[in-house]
Amino acid sequence: MSIxxxxxxxxxxxxxxxxxxxxxxxxxxxxxxxEPSKKELMNLEKFQLIVDKFNPEFIVHAGDIVNEIDKxxxxxxxxxxxxxxxxxxxxxxxxxxxxxxxxxxxMKGLEFYKNNFGDDFYNFNWxxxxxxxxxxxKFINYEYSILYDEQVNFIKETLKTFKSKKRIxxxxxxxxxxxxxxxxxxxxxxxxxxxxxYWAFENKINxxxxxxxxxxxxxxxxxxxxxxxxxxxxxxxKIIVTSALGVPLGNDPSGYRIIDYNGxxxxxxxxxx
Numbered sequence: 512m513s514i515x516x517x518x519x520x521x522x523x524x525x526x527x528x529x530x531x532x533x534x535x536x537x538x539x540x541x542x543x544x545x546e547p548s549k550k551e552l553m554n555l556e557k558f559q560l561i562v563d564k565f566n567p568e569f570i571v572h573a574g575d576i577v578n579e580i581d582k583x584x585x586x587x588x589x590x591x592x593x594x595x596x597x598x599x600x601x602x603x604x605x606x607x608x609x610x611x612x613x614x615x616x617x618m619k620g621l622e623f624y625k626n627n628f629g630d631d632f633y634n635f636n637w638x639x640x641x642x643x644x645x646x647x648x649k650f651i652n653y654e655y656s657i658l659y660d661e662q663v664n665f666i667k668e669t670l671k672t673f674k675s676k677k678r679i680x681x682x683x684x685x686x687x688x689x690x691x692x693x694x695x696x697x698x699x700x701x702x703x704x705x706x707x708x709y710w711a712f713e714n715k716i717n718x719x720x721x722x723x724x725x726x727x728x729x730x731x732x733x734x735x736x737x738x739x740x741x742x743x744x745x746x747x748x749k750i751i752v753t754s755a756l757g758v759p760l761g762n763d764p765s766g767y768r769i770i771d772y773n774g775x776x777x778x779x780x781x782x783x784x
Contacts, residue, residue: 512566512567512568513565513567513568513769513770513771514567514568514569514570514571514637514769514770514771515558515561515562515565515567515569515570515571515598515767515768515769515770516570516571516572516573516682516733516753516767516768516769516770516779517558517570517571517572517573517753517756517767517768518572518573518574518575518605518684518734518735518736518753518754518755518756519573519574519575519605519735519736519738519754519755519756519757519758520551520554520555520572520575520576520577520589520755520756520757521551521575521576521577521578521605521607521755521757521758522548522551522552522576522577522578522582522585522586522588522589522757523548523551523577523578523579523582523585524551524578524757524758525538525541525542525547525548525550525551525757525758526547526548527578527579528758529542529547534758534760537758537759537760538758541758541759541765548584548585548588551757551758552588554756554757554765554784555588555589555592555756557784558756558767558784559592559595559596561767561782561784562596562597562598563597565769566598567598567769568637569598569599569600569601570596570598570599570600570601571600571601571603571682571733571770572600572601572602572603573603573605573682573683573684573733573734573735573736573753574602574603574604574605574606574607574608574647574683574684574735574736575605575606575607575608575684575735575736575755575757576589576602576604576605576607576608576628577589577607577608578607579607579611580607580608580609580610580611580620580623580624581611586627590627601644601682602628602629602644603631603632603644603645603646603647603682603683603684604621604624604628604631604646604648604684605648605684605735605736606647606648606651606684606685606736608620608623608624608628609621609623609624609631609646609648610648615652616648616649616651616652616655616658621658631645631646631649632644632645632646632662632665634669637680637772638772638774639678639772640678640679640680640730640772640777641669641673641677641678641679641680642679642680642681642682643666643669643679643680643681643682644681644682644683645662645666645681645682645683646662646683646684647683647684647685647687647712647734647736648684648685649661649662650662650685650687650712650716650720651685651712651716653713653716663719663723666723666724667723670723670724670726670727673727675726675727676726676727676728677727677728678727678728678730679724679727679728679729679730680730680731680732680733681729681731681732681733682732682733682734683732683734684734684735684736685710685711685712685734685736686710686711686732686734686736686737686741686743686750686752687711687712687716687717687720687721687732687745687750688711688712688717688743688745688750689707689710689711689741689743689750690743690744691707693741693742693743694707694741710736710737717745721745721746721748728747729747729748730747730748730749730777731748731749731750731751731777731779732748732749732750732751733751733753733768733770733779734750734751734752734753735752735753735755736752737752737760737761738754738755738758738759738760738761739752739754739759739760739761739762739763740752740753740754740763740781751768751779753766753767753768753781754766754781756784763781764783764784765783765784766781766782766783766784767781767782767784768780768781768782769782
């Protein structure tokens with residue numbers, strides 16, 4: 512059985528940014544003649560049909576579930592979707608899920624996430640891989656040292672239980688590393704007018720992150736956050752970024768991935784919704 516991966520449903524984003532000079536052309540085209548929030552919910556309904564068709568083993572949501580954690584209607588709509596979908600969704604938080612200000616992790620935001628979606632880091636085995644689900648905002652906002660250390664210690668203690676060269680998949684919201692040439696290969700001149708440092712880990716944090724896995728085989732990292740499809744690599748690790756199920760911000764459409772492993776090869780094809 513396969514995994515279905517989605518990211519950046521970000522309910523409320525379209526309505527919030529429809530009148531923005533920067534995002535209006537993209538959002539207006541995406542919603543067509545629909546009310547912004549209705550278009551977002553339509554994509555959830557379409558995804559429900561995909562789930563019914565493929566009957567996946569489980570679903571992964573790589574973060575930014577809602578756009579604003581204090582908008583009750585968006586939270587309610589997503590929770591209804593996740594309750595009725597009939598397949599377990601394994602979530603990780605995006606920056607919009609753990610802070611009133613999406614650029615800053617907060618205790619209130621973290622409490623909101625845990626109350627609604629469960630632990631913000633955890634792991635389990637799948638077809639011989641250990642999938643480690645992480646809260647990437649704790650690496651972005653590493654100045655909150657207690658939260659940063661808590662997650663790093665979880666990774667260390669988890670890896671201690673395995674022999675060397677354990678095959679590992681990480682799921683988190685932010686990509687730890689982005690190679691600029693790979694962005695240019697997507698046809699994007701930049702990432703929505705922002706420097707790479709906004710979208711990925713700082714260099715020293717990226718190095719610390721990958722060093723945690725030096726005795727194991729960190730083969731794949733699946734992320735969202737960019738609202739485009741992108742594949743890049745750091746050393747021997749493939750980093751796969753998936754376009755939003757909600758509003759896409761680049762040349763790629765809204766969609767999802769099907770992840771499968773046949774004993775030899777892991778595939779992760781993207782499909783338009």
